[in-house]
Amino acid sequence: MLPIQIYSVxxxxxxxxxxxxxxxxxxxxxxxxxxxxxxxxxxLYFTLKDDNAMIKAVVxxxxxxxxxxxxxxxxxxxxxxxxxxxEKRGEYRLLVDMIEVRGLGLLQLKFQMLKEKLYKEGLFAxxxxxxxxxxxxxxxxxxxxxxxxxxxxxxxxxxxxxxxAVEIYPVKVQGDDAxxxxxxxxxxxxxxxxxxxxxxxxxxxxxxxxxxxNEEMVARAIYASHIPVVSGVGHEIDFTIADFVxxxxxxxxxxxxxxxxQSKNELSEALFNAKNALEQGIRKKxxxxxxxxxxxxxxxxxxxxIFTSYRMYLDELLNNLLHGFSNYFRDQKTRLDTMAQRLxxxxxxxxxxxxxxxxxxxxxxxxxxxSNQVGGGEALTVKLHKGELEVTVQDGNL
Numbered sequence: 001m002l003p004i005q006i007y008s009v010x011x012x013x014x015x016x017x018x019x020x021x022x023x024x025x026x027x028x029x030x031x032x033x034x035x036x037x038x039x040x041x042x043x044l045y046f047t048l049k050d051d052n053a054m055i056k057a058v059v060x061x062x063x064x065x066x067x068x069x070x071x072x073x074x075x076x077x078x079x080x081x082x083x084x085x086x087e088k089r090g091e092y093r094l095l096v097d098m099i100e101v102r103g104l105g106l107l108q109l110k111f112q113m114l115k116e117k118l119y120k121e122g123l124f125a126x127x128x129x130x131x132x133x134x135x136x137x138x139x140x141x142x143x144x145x146x147x148x149x150x151x152x153x154x155x156x157x158x159x160x161x162x163x164x165a166v167e168i169y170p171v172k173v174q175g176d177d178a179x180x181x182x183x184x185x186x187x188x189x190x191x192x193x194x195x196x197x198x199x200x201x202x203x204x205x206x207x208x209x210x211x212x213x214n215e216e217m218v219a220r221a222i223y224a225s226h227i228p229v230v231s232g233v234g235h236e237i238d239f240t241i242a243d244f245v246x247x248x249x250x251x252x253x254x255x256x257x258x259x260x261x262q263s264k265n266e267l268s269e270a271l272f273n274a275k276n277a278l279e280q281g282i283r284k285k286x287x288x289x290x291x292x293x294x295x296x297x298x299x300x301x302x303x304x305x306i307f308t309s310y311r312m313y314l315d316e317l318l319n320n321l322l323h324g325f326s327n328y329f330r331d332q333k334t335r336l337d338t339m340a341q342r343l344x345x346x347x348x349x350x351x352x353x354x355x356x357x358x359x360x361x362x363x364x365x366x367x368x369x370x371s372n373q374v375g376g377g378e379a380l381t382v383k384l385h386k387g388e389l390e391v392t393v394q395d396g397n398l
Contacts (some may be wrong), residue, residue: 010087017085020092024083027093029055030102033075038068041312044338046071048079057081057094059301067113076102107207111214114241118216123223123245130228130247132260133196138165139260140195140227142185143253145170149203150383151234153257160261167195173202176211183221190225198225200242201232222246232256265387312348352385362390 007015031048033369038044042063044315047054057079059065071077081096118124139157143150145168157164169185172178182200189195200222202213212218213233222229222245231246232253243249250256344350352358361380374393382389 009090009225013085013087017087020083020085026080026082029079029081031077031079033071035079036071036073036202038062044071047079055083055094056091057096059096059099067110070110070112071099073100086329106209107214111207111241114214114216114219115244117217118241118245123219128223130226132228132230132248134262136164136196138167138195138260140167140169140189140198142169142171142189142198142200143181143202144173146162147203149253153201153232154197154253156254156257157261158377164261170214174209179215179218182212183215183217186218186225186229190227193227195227198227198229199232199256199260200229200235200246201250201251201256203253204235205237210234210238210240213242215241217313219245230256230260241357247324247374275365349385352383355385357382357384 005071029048030056031050033046033051034054035047036044037046042061044059044062046057048057049055055378078100079094079096080098081094083092084095085092122128136160141150141153150168157166165191169188171181171185172181186198186200189198200213200218202210210233212390213231219241222231222242228247230248231240231242232250232255233240233242234252236251248256248259250259348358360366360381360383361368361374362381365381368374368380376393376395378393380391380393382391
């Protein structure tokens, strides 16, 4: 008779855990989420169910991996992970490494959510788009220096203007760190301020390859740029968040270079069109002015009687004004002549001319108006109308 094995609860649970862990690894499980709860730790706990069964599940560090709005109760998902046993409670649960909404890949989901968020913030608004310069003096390009895209862009640019100044900011255009480098490149050109337009781009690829251009930090760097940005990412059928935020979206990197630099023929045509538009505008302005002048002239003719009355009234006012000025200036001249005569009469020279004299002390030229001012033997000067007399006082009591 075989010995009977008696398991402890811990032993049985441990053996079950070992079997389950070895059997159910890297599995895909499809179901509907319920009892969703995101803990402050960032871990997401929920129940995955279908019509007949359910299993508890957890996504560790969900907050750092996925948008918090990605799933909710009732969302149908596909989870990749392994089954584990939580020994303390004797429960088995699904430890999820990756979660995707059924029918919509994670990258596509993140793209749609970010697009909606930035649209609501106004980052795609047409009125905020900056115009490209007609003829930039220097072009900044943020892309990989090793890809075919940069060669195609330089070929287009130098094919139009062989002496065009181009500065390349080398970056990765795919991978986890690429978004940081792309954003830094845009910020670099804005800090230096040495370029007139920025091209951000890369060649075609999968949605995963284009992922850096769907990152929020790249979108906000483009939006914050005071230099116009042309986005040329992927092929014509590819659309990225960078395309929506940029001032101009080009279907390819080659097209981006073509848009950033107009050819000489395009410039000549633009100048010609501007000249024609200016001439037409001036002609319309002249014709409008002629018409308004004609209308005003006809109106003035119809009101000629009114103008005749005003002319007569104006003549009357002018005549009164001139008469008033004449009287005013005549009165002022009479007053001025009277004052001039008075000044002439009070002029000491005029008084001397009538036989008067001015007596002064010889040394100090002090005018004598009282006999007590001088004494006997003191020298005086007597100023006459013509000449002076030097005299000496004989007696102090004149």
